[in-house]
Amino acid sequence: MGELRLMKGNEVLAEAAIRCGCDGYFGYPITPQSEVMETLMERQPWNETGMVVLQAESEVAAINMVYGAAGTGKKVMTSSSSPGVSLMLEGISYIAGAELPCLIVNVQRGGPGLGTIQPSQADYFQAVKGGGHGDYKLIVLAPSSVQEMNDFVDLAFELAFKYRNPAMILTDGALGQMMEKVELSDYKKRWTENEIAEKWGSWATTGKPSSRNRNIITSLELDSCKMEMNNRRFQEKYRQMEVEEQRYEMFSCDDAEYILIAFGTSARVCQKATEIARNKGIAVGLLRPITLFPFPAKIIGELAPKVKGFLTVEMNAGQMVEDVKQAVYEAGCTRRVEFYGRMGGIIPSPGEVVEAIERNFL
Amino acid sequence: MTEEMIIAGFGGQGVLSMGKIIAYSGIMDNKEVAWFPSYGPEMRGGTANVTVIVSDERISSPVLHQYDSAIILNQQSLDKFEKDVKPGGTLLYDPHGIVHPPSRKDINIYRVLGTKTAVEMENPKVFNMIVLGSFLKIKPILSLENVKKGLEKSLPVRYHKLIPLNLTAMEKGQEIVEAMQTV
Numbered sequence: 001m002g003e004l005r006l007m008k009g010n011e012v013l014a015e016a017a018i019r020c021g022c023d024g025y026f027g028y029p030i031t032p033q034s035e036v037m038e039t040l041m042e043r044q045p046w047n048e049t050g051m052v053v054l055q056a057e058s059e060v061a062a063i064n065m066v067y068g069a070a071g072t073g074k075k076v077m078t079s080s081s082s083p084g085v086s087l088m089l090e091g092i093s094y095i096a097g098a099e100l101p102c103l104i105v106n107v108q109r110g111g112p113g114l115g116t117i118q119p120s121q122a123d124y125f126q127a128v129k130g131g132g133h134g135d136y137k138l139i140v141l142a143p144s145s146v147q148e149m150n151d152f153v154d155l156a157f158e159l160a161f162k163y164r165n166p167a168m169i170l171t172d173g174a175l176g177q178m179m180e181k182v183e184l185s186d187y188k189k190r191w192t193e194n195e196i197a198e199k200w201g202s203w204a205t206t207g208k209p210s211s212r213n214r215n216i217i218t219s220l221e222l223d224s225c226k227m228e229m230n231n232r233r234f235q236e237k238y239r240q241m242e243v244e245e246q247r248y249e250m251f252s253c254d255d256a257e258y259i260l261i262a263f264g265t266s267a268r269v270c271q272k273a274t275e276i277a278r279n280k281g282i283a284v285g286l287l288r289p290i291t292l293f294p295f296p297a298k299i300i301g302e303l304a305p306k307v308k309g310f311l312t313v314e315m316n317a318g319q320m321v322e323d324v325k326q327a328v329y330e331a332g333c334t335r336r337v338e339f340y341g342r343m344g345g346i347i348p349s350p351g352e353v354v355e356a357i358e359r360n361f362l
Numbered sequence: 363m364t365e366e367m368i369i370a371g372f373g374g375q376g377v378l379s380m381g382k383i384i385a386y387s388g389i390m391d392n393k394e395v396a397w398f399p400s401y402g403p404e405m406r407g408g409t410a411n412v413t414v415i416v417s418d419e420r421i422s423s424p425v426l427h428q429y430d431s432a433i434i435l436n437q438q439s440l441d442k443f444e445k446d447v448k449p450g451g452t453l454l455y456d457p458h459g460i461v462h463p464p465s466r467k468d469i470n471i472y473r474v475l476g477t478k479t480a481v482e483m484e485n486p487k488v489f490n491m492i493v494l495g496s497f498l499k500i501k502p503i504l505s506l507e508n509v510k511k512g513l514e515k516s517l518p519v520r521y522h523k524l525i526p527l528n529l530t531a532m533e534k535g536q537e538i539v540e541a542m543q544t545v
Contacts, residue, residue, distance in 0.1 A: 004389060006382070006385055006386055006389055006395065006397070006515075006516075031401070032401060117401070173401070174398065174424065174425060177398070177399060177401050178396060178397060178398040178399070178424050179382070179385060179395075179396070179397040179398075180395065180396050180397070180421075180424070181389055181394065181395055265424075265425070268422055268423045268424060268425070269422075269423045269425060271422035271423065272422035272423035273423075274422075275422060347425045349425070349426075349427040350422075350423050350427075351427065351428075
C-alpha cells in the first residue's frame, strides 16, 4: 500500500497530475479550486518530472494552451470552477471537434453568474450535454471522495487518450476543500518524445517524418459532406463509450424498495441518508453514477422493474433527474422518478433526504 | 466508534489546525477521518469552523447538521451551533467573551478557561492545544501518543521543537477542564 496522507481534494488533484506523468497544467485561479495550481507551484514539478505549470492570463488563454499542447500528443490539463469553465467552453468545443485528449477539472460553485463560492452541482447539464456549441460530448467522471480525486486523474487521461476525446472531472467545492485520508498513486514516467510518436503518431503533430503525410489538427471542415462524416464518427465514438464505459457504485440496492440516485458530494449525503432510512425500517438503496457521460442508464433500467421508485438528489434545481427519467422510460418502465435538491451553494442534509423519501413515497 | 464534531471560533484561534491535528491523529490510530472547513465569506468575516469526523468505519457524509460534540470558542459560534449538538452530546466552550453561556438542559456542558490559561502560560498560540487537551479528557477518542505522532506529521520539521510545549499545553487543558452539567 502506498503512503497514507491527509490532503484536500484540490491538493490531491495536483499531486495526482504530477504522479500520473502529466506534461502540462495551464490554469487561472478561482475559488474554490485555487489550491490546485497553488499546490503545483509549490511542488515545482518542472524540477522533478519536467511537467510544465503555467498561470495563464485568463481561462480563455488557459484552455487554448491546453488545445495547442494536446495537439502534440502531450498529457495536459486545466482546472477551474464554474464561471471559469463557462469561459473555457469555446475552447472545449474546439478540442472536442479536433478530437484531442485532455483533462478539464470543474470544481463547481453555485451559479448562475458569479453566484457563490460554496459547493454546487449546477453544471451537470453543461458538463454532460455539451456546454459549448456543436454536437459533442465530454467523458465526465464524478468523484465522491478525496481518494477518487486521486484515482480519477489517471483514469480520465486513460479514457481521454483511448477515445481521443476531452475528459472532465466534475467535482465541487466541498470535495475540493475537504481533507480525507488518501493513498497516493505511484509515479508513472512521462512519455518520451519517441513514445508519443509511437503511440499517437497517427494524429499528433510531433514533427512530420518522410514516412507519412502531415497530421493536421483542426475542427474546421468547410465541406459539409465531410463535416457530416466527422460528426458521424464522433457520434459512433460516443455510442461506443456508452457501451463500454458506464461506471457506477451501488449501496444496499439488493433488497431496496426505493433507490436514491446521486453523484459526488450528494452521494455522500445520500449514503448517510440510506443508513438513517434503513434504521427507520425503510428499504432504501443508493446508486452512485461515477461516469455522468456515459450515463449509467443500463443499471437504472435493470433496477427499475425491481423497485417502487427513485429519488434523485442533486445540488441543483433538477438536472440529472432528466437522464434518470429517460433511462427508466427507455427500459419500458413506469416507475416514479422524484427529485430533491438544494441550490445556491447549500448541501442538503441526510435528514432532509430521508424526509423527501417519506414525503414522496410513504 | 464514530465521533462527529464541529470546532468553531474566530479566525486565528487555531480552529482549523486543531481539526487538522485531530484528523492526523485519527489516521495514526488507523481510523477513517474527514475534515471539512468553512471557506469563503464566513471565514473572511472573522469566524471559522471545521467539521471533523473520526470513525472506525467508512465515512458517509462529510457534511453534517448535527454533531456528537461541539468545541465552541466564541459567542457567534455558540449561537449558531449550540442547537446542533445531538441530545446527550457534548459541548465544550471557553467562557472568554461569552455573554450568554449555553443553556440547553439535554447535553453535557464543559468549560475550559483556555484563553486565560494561555495568557498565564505566556503563549497565546498554545490556546487551541489547551482546548484540545480538555476535549480529549472528556472524550478520549484518541491517545496522547497518537496526537504526538499526529503533530509530528502535520507540523513542518522546523516546528518540531515546539511539540513538547504543545503537549504541555494539552496536559494543562486536561487538568483545568470543568464539568458544568452532565446528563
